[in-house]
Amino acid sequence: KTSAVASMCAELNTNYCKISFGRDMAIEDVIGGKTITTDEKGNEMVKWYDGNLMVAIRQGGIALLDEYNLQGSKIGSRVNPAIDAILNGRKTISLPENDNEEVEVHPNFRIIGAQNPPGTEEGQEFTGREVLSAETFGRYTFHKLPLGMNKEMRNKRMAGMMGEEVDIDVPEEEFH
Numbered sequence: 001k002t003s004a005v006a007s008m009c010a011e012l013n014t015n016y017c018k019i020s021f022g023r024d025m026a027i028e029d030v031i032g033g034k035t036i037t038t039d040e041k042g043n044e045m046v047k048w049y050d051g052n053l054m055v056a057i058r059q060g061g062i063a064l065l066d067e068y069n070l071q072g073s074k075i076g077s078r079v080n081p082a083i084d085a086i087l088n089g090r091k092t093i094s095l096p097e098n099d100n101e102e103v104e105v106h107p108n109f110r111i112i113g114a115q116n117p118p119g120t121e122e123g124q125e126f127t128g129r130e131v132l133s134a135e136t137f138g139r140y141t142f143h144k145l146p147l148g149m150n151k152e153m154r155n156k157r158m159a160g161m162m163g164e165e166v167d168i169d170v171p172e173e174e175f176h
Helices: 002-012 052-059 072-087 151-161
Strands: 016-020 032-038 044-050 061-066 092-095 101-104 109-114 119-121 124-126
Touching: 002 016, 002 061, 002 109, 016 052, 044 052, 052 061, 052 072, 052 101, 072 092, 072 109
Parallel strands: 016 061, 061 109
Antiparallel strands: 032 044, 092 101, 119 124
């Protein structure tokens, strides 16, 4: 998943931002936060810094939300309104953490969410992952890739990652 998105961004010559979700991730890692710093005169001041998602929203490109179902509801409750605003065509999103700053969404900003399935599937165990709520799930176009790939599919995937033109047919029943 990660390699495919990184390769796509390189091919499109666009910014690539990977945000790896995990249980220990803080909202500040994704959205941003305030920190105390000193100016050139040595005076302390509070300054805002952007998290990875906000950098991508401002600068454009593709943000890969990796291991999306490891985020926990606390982060999801903050990320989802930003996604909603963008899906609804808003040109700006509000940043309450930074005194309600209105952030302009770069016209070339896109989001890809990737995850492994929760529980056990096809003999592989993916612990700690949550089933996404219907509200979160509905924000995305969903495509489930097979965990076990046959030799032909693995070879095509490798050829594609190496920049070769590859024809891959996805059966309709695997595309949701």
